[in-house]
Amino acid sequence: MRKTFIFLLIFLTVFLANSVFSQNFLVEYKFDFKADEPIYNYQLLFNDSLSIWRNLGDVEKESKLWDVDAKKDYFIYKKNASQKLYDHCSLSGKIFHYEDKLNLFRWKLISKTKTIMNFKCNAATTEFRGRTYTAYYTTEIPISNGPWKFGGLSGLILEVSSDDGKYTYSAVKIIKNVKFKINNNLELGNTYLQWEDYKKEFISFHKRRAKQQKAKYGGGMSFKFRVETMEIKVEIEE
Amino acid sequence: MKKMFFVVAMAFATSGVFASNQPVERNFDPSKLKKMESSPNKTITCTKTKKSPDGSEVSVTVTCNDRSSSCTMDAACKAASLALEN
Numbered sequence: 001m002r003k004t005f006i007f008l009l010i011f012l013t014v015f016l017a018n019s020v021f022s023q024n025f026l027v028e029y030k031f032d033f034k035a036d037e038p039i040y041n042y043q044l045l046f047n048d049s050l051s052i053w054r055n056l057g058d059v060e061k062e063s064k065l066w067d068v069d070a071k072k073d074y075f076i077y078k079k080n081a082s083q084k085l086y087d088h089c090s091l092s093g094k095i096f097h098y099e100d101k102l103n104l105f106r107w108k109l110i111s112k113t114k115t116i117m118n119f120k121c122n123a124a125t126t127e128f129r130g131r132t133y134t135a136y137y138t139t140e141i142p143i144s145n146g147p148w149k150f151g152g153l154s155g156l157i158l159e160v161s162s163d164d165g166k167y168t169y170s171a172v173k174i175i176k177n178v179k180f181k182i183n184n185n186l187e188l189g190n191t192y193l194q195w196e197d198y199k200k201e202f203i204s205f206h207k208r209r210a211k212q213q214k215a216k217y218g219g220g221m222s223f224k225f226r227v228e229t230m231e232i233k234v235e236i237e238e
Numbered sequence: 239m240k241k242m243f244f245v246v247a248m249a250f251a252t253s254g255v256f257a258s259n260q261p262v263e264r265n266f267d268p269s270k271l272k273k274m275e276s277s278p279n280k281t282i283t284c285t286k287t288k289k290s291p292d293g294s295e296v297s298v299t300v301t302c303n304d305r306s307s308s309c310t311m312d313a314a315c316k317a318a319s320l321a322l323e324n
Contacts, residue, residue, distance in 0.1 A: 031293070033291075040291040055291050055292070166293075167293055209321070209324065212324070213298075213324070217300075217317050220308060221300050221302045221309075221314065222302070223298060224298070225296065225297070225321075226297040227295070227296050228295045228296075229292070229293060229294040229295075230294075
């Protein structure tokens with residue numbers, strides 16, 4: 001009886017702690033991928049234990065805004081407990097799952113400041129997989145998170161852009177105390193590739209693709225594939 | 239005197255002074271004629287690019303360099319578009 005009481009007490013304490021202290025946030029970012037391209041909208045849903053980053057283009061209905069389906073959506077899931085992030089991405093229709101470290105960035109604080117959406121922001125720069133980024137973060141929301149894979153600063157990143165001007169994420173909306181629903185286990189029991197293995201697979205995938213096209217059209221045509229993401233740049237000639 | 243004048247005049251006329259601007263045949267290069275007779279190599283290039291919301295960008299450049307009728311701009315662009323889709 002006493003054991004049951006202690007168990008219930010612990011259960012209630014954990015449950016209440018999660019309900020009261022775990023504040024859910026929703027931040028919408030616009031993603032400017034070169035000035036001449038359409039601007040994409042992304043959503044960051046997070047609390048103090050996990051966060052989900054996804055393209056709002058996949059969310060068709062307003063009612064689904066808080067509804068994440070791990071089996072259907074492409075997203076980046078950051079899990080504080082394991083200090084890892086899990087990327088569910090698509091490569092020409094083929095789904096890949098890989099894991100990466102949660103805090104990938106070595107930030108250098110710089111003296112610039114900016115006000116974004118009435119939040120005073122400080123600046124920091126980092127070099128990451130071939131690009132230099134400058135981020136503006138606010139300690140008024142003391143959560144170490146941000147758009148895409150970004151995080152690791154003492155506050156929420158509201159704006160980050162690559163110094164080559166190619167990529168910019170800017171926060172446009174912040175809503176506190178949202179209730180979001182997650183359908184299916186986010187980790188799905190998948191076997192996740194490690195980042196380096198995913199990178200190799202990514203390059204092999206495009207090499208196979210170039211070879212297939214070359215085989216299809218014969219010797220008369222040569223194919224040059226140039227593939228560039230925020231993290232990988234590769235050129236393949238067949 | 240007349241004969242003398244005629245001989246001098248003939249020698250002067252045939253000395254090449256008047257013909258100095260006519261060496262076309264001496265500078266003629268037969269290889270140039272050969273190049274003119276054959277058609278130049280046909281190189282056609284077409285590039286198609288696809289951008290995705292995740293920030294990835296794939297460009298496919300198709301080049302063909304042959305003398306067959308299959309190497310056209312339309313064919314190269316069609317191959318580049320299909321390569322992007324597949």
